[in-house]
Amino acid sequence: MKKQLQTEINKIKNTLWNMSDHLYENPEIGDQEFKSMQLLVDYLKEHQFEVETGLVNRPTAFKATFKSKKAGPTIAYLAEYDALPGVGHGCGHNLIGTMSVGAAITLSKLVGETGGNVVVLGTPAEETNGAKVPMSEESIFDDIDVAMILHPSDQSYKSGESLAMDAIQYSYTGKSSHAAASPEKGINALDSVIQLFNGINALREHVPSDVRIHGIISEGGQAANVVPDKATAQFYIRASDRQTLNEVVEKVKYIAEGAALMTGAKLAISNYELSYDNMITNEKLSDVFTSNLQSVDKQKIYDAKQGTGSIDMGNVSQVVPAIHPYIGLNQPGLIAHTTEFADKTITEDGHQTLVNGALALAKTGLDILVDTDLFNSIQKEFKQS
Structure with missing residues (x-):
């Protein structure tokens, strides 16, 4: 046949x-x-x-x-x-x-x-x-x-x-202000994104070797003399299996929330693409x-x-x-x-x-x-x- x-x-x-x-x-x-x-x-x-x-x-x-x-x-x-x-x-x-x-x-x-x-x-x-x-x-x-x-x-x-993969977006909302004349009246959303990156980089030492976390800043402000009131980072987070991935995603969520607390910005987390098992x-x-x-x-x-x-x-x-x-x-x-x-x-x-x-x-x-x-x-x- x-x-x-x-x-x-x-x-x-x-x-x-x-x-x-x-x-x-x-x-x-x-x-x-x-x-x-x-x-x-x-x-x-x-x-x-x-x-x-x-x-x-x-x-x-x-x-x-x-x-x-x-x-x-x-x-x-x-x-x-x-x-x-x-x-x-x-x-x-x-x-x-x-x-x-x-x-x-x-x-x-x-x-x-x-x-x-x-x-x-x-x-x-x-x-x-x-x-x-x-x-x-x-x-x-x-x-x-x-x-x-x-x-x-x-x-x-x-x-x-x-690898299992989640595509996650972390969007921070702060308060704009004149960066030179009234910086104390602003809440810098970009600072939250930067702290998110710093926290994730610290996390890399404490995850399994198969885990991959890589991202970009897709929005970070419009002008250097304006305190950014909107900032967004997008990450792919990957691991060899769904259970491990879920655990890592939870850890990154805590980092993202901590970054918001550090600056006073508000955080919204969403998936910008479908998740792969x-x-x-x-x-x-x-x-x-x-x-x-x-x-x-x-x-x-x-x-x-x-x-x-x-x-x-x-x-x-x-x-x-x-x-x-x-x-x-x-x-x-x-x-x-x-x-x-x-x-x-x-x-x-x-x-x-x-x-x-x-x-x-x-x-x-x-x-x-x-x-x-x-x-x-x-x-x-x-x-x-």
Whole structure:
């Protein structure tokens, strides 16, 4: 049956290449990917997928479903298609979206025989305000048994971990005054922000080594001779797991409150982006995918990268068995979020990566559909984790 998958993807590979190149040439940023979404869903409809758009109040989110007439697991492939401002598809989301669509269409040609269902979830704004977060919270994954996404990179890596992350804004309100003539009548909100930074820097000595806290002053006054009455800092706070992150966030809150007390300013704390949970790779599922990728792509597959960033796929992995591996573009050292990375996606290497990735994803889905023991072991690991 895997030979049939190869035959099926060969039928559509030219279309997939053209779609990926079109996304590269017409990049759209998060939650504005209207044409990108339409391109993907139109092709899925051509292959008899039923499509629902506007999921979780996100206009460019979608769910495309192909149902067989036999019972079996539901395999979901997650598509990303948002670009970076000024860079375009420097993270390769044009490949991610088309790989997932290609894998789903390829696998759909066999589910009449194997049973089960195939789903593509279009997940906007991964770079900023990832739609996978509300999707995980609002029952989108309730009827899904396994979720997979494949990310392009310089080289291939197994699925690994990511850091849990909160994006928190600390806004201070003071009282303006003439900084030279009447400084005693002012309350300096910027002083609170500076003390917040100082307190966080002192905290770094007393947190686990995996914790990352980095921020900016997004508002700090308008003129040097006016006491700033408004000042705001934005931070990303990360840790290896949600429990540790929550503890660190609480400590930073106390620092922020102390900074307000020191100056007399008032403090408001809010989240300026959605929170991401840590990624929990389903190792059984990862092993199967790694084997399938190796069967179609002779590049070396390295052990998982150390988790230093945060992805909204982490939230998915909390509610369903999931993997987030990386497939190489055959250029070691290539750096993501650059125009060079984007340009690589439309080369011959980029096109081959697309086909290899889609085929490996489809093969993994097929393994799950035909091997009940494998499916049960994946579910057992997920429940235990």
